[in-house]
Amino acid sequence: MAKSINFILLFSLLAFAPFCQIEGSLYPQFYEGSCPRVHDIVNSIVAKAFAKDPRMAASLLRLHFHDCFVKGCDASILLDSSGTIISEKRSNPNRDSARGFEVIDEIKSAIEKECPGTVSCADILALSARDSTVLTGGPNWEVPLGRRDSLGASIQGSNNNIPAPNNTFETILTKFKLKGLDIVDLVALSGSHTIGDSRCTSFRQRLYNQSGNGKADFTLDQNYAAKLRTQCPRSGGDQNLFVLDFVTPTKFDNNYFKNLLANKGLLSSDEILLTKNKVSADLVKKYAERNDIFFEQFAKSMIKMGNITPLTDSKGEIRKHCRKINK
Ligand code: HEM
DSSP: OHHHHHHHHHHHHHHHGGGOOOTTOOBTTTTTTTOTTHHHHHHHHHHHHHHHOTHHHHHHHHHHHHHHHHHSSSSGGGOOOBTTBOOGGGSTTTTTTOOOHHHHHHHHHHHHHHSTTTSOHHHHHHHHHHHHHHHTTOOOOOOOBOOBBOSOOOHHHHHHHSOOTTSOHHHHHHHHHTTTOOHHHHHHHHGGGGSSEEEGGGTHHHHHOTTSSSOOOTTSOHHHHHHHHHHSOSSSOTTOEEESSSSSTTSOSTHHHHHHHTTOOSSHHHHHHHHSOHHHHHHHHHHHHOHHHHHHHHHHHHHHHHTSSOBOTTSSBOOSBTTBOOO
16 A cells, blocks of 8 residues: 555656746746746847947857856846945946947846846846857857845945956966856857957956066067057056957857967956866867867756756846846
8 A cells, every 4th residue: 555655656756747847946937927938038138239339249158157156147237336235337347348238228128028026137147148159150049047136236346256357277277167067168158259359458467468577478479469569558558449259259269279379268267267277178178179068068057057046936136227236
């Protein structure tokens, strides 16, 4: 008798397992019943923004990263300063650099019209990052959903947790590990620098005084460095823009890794993936050789990054406007 009850229990567990969600976990069908058109709405507005300004895809992809590394993927990056909130938009990695906030606002307002109070700003960031990757020719993946939005921001977290372009390899890897990501994720996700731009101020040091000896970084191709110096002077021109991947600047592909092998990575944080660690150097070589393996790992690592300590269930809230918490 006990045996058959056990059997019935096991059978019903297995039969219903696909419909049960583990508390606190994200899943792609989260809005299937409550806002089935959410994917189309995000996709059409991201596509429109990309058509107007191709760099926007890169900017939206980066916003998701700069959101997740602070307090988890909770849209804290989108909050403006007000009351006790000091906006993360003012942090070193974001100031004069992070962009795309108006596109997120437009998506949020379209979604609020369709299904009010339902879709989080954090999920909009995750979907926009995926759509931006696909629009530029990169891999596709199903985005796990169900994140909720934070009730605050952390400018300290933004300053401390997001790697800086002049950080050492060890520091960058530590910052990834603190978020549950490993060396494979680090190399694959750095592949995001296959699209988008950097300001002169983010890599100037490499052109003039990499290690305090008044010399350019010797791991940077000297002809490439000379060319960069013409638009990125010793002083001034801080905001001048340079493509991160000079071969195919608006296409998501593995040329970023090929550039590293040719000593033509733009940021110090890019080139050190090849020069400072054997494991990461081997990954750079693998991704330079095999675009398919890069794409597959990129998708996996994006899902992993998107899972960094989300707020779920009754934690946080669904903001009405992404720039401010609800009253
Ligand atoms: C590994 C450590 C990383 C460092 C040190 C780093 C640093 C930077 C810097 C300095 C810029 C240029 C910013 C400017 O000058 O305005 C940049 C741009 C960018 N980063 Fe990273 N990044 C890292 C990882 C990532 C990751 C993990 C992603 C996405 C998953 C990402 C996506 C991007 C994109 C797409 C751009 C171009 C943005 C635009 O054109 O608006 N980065 N990054």
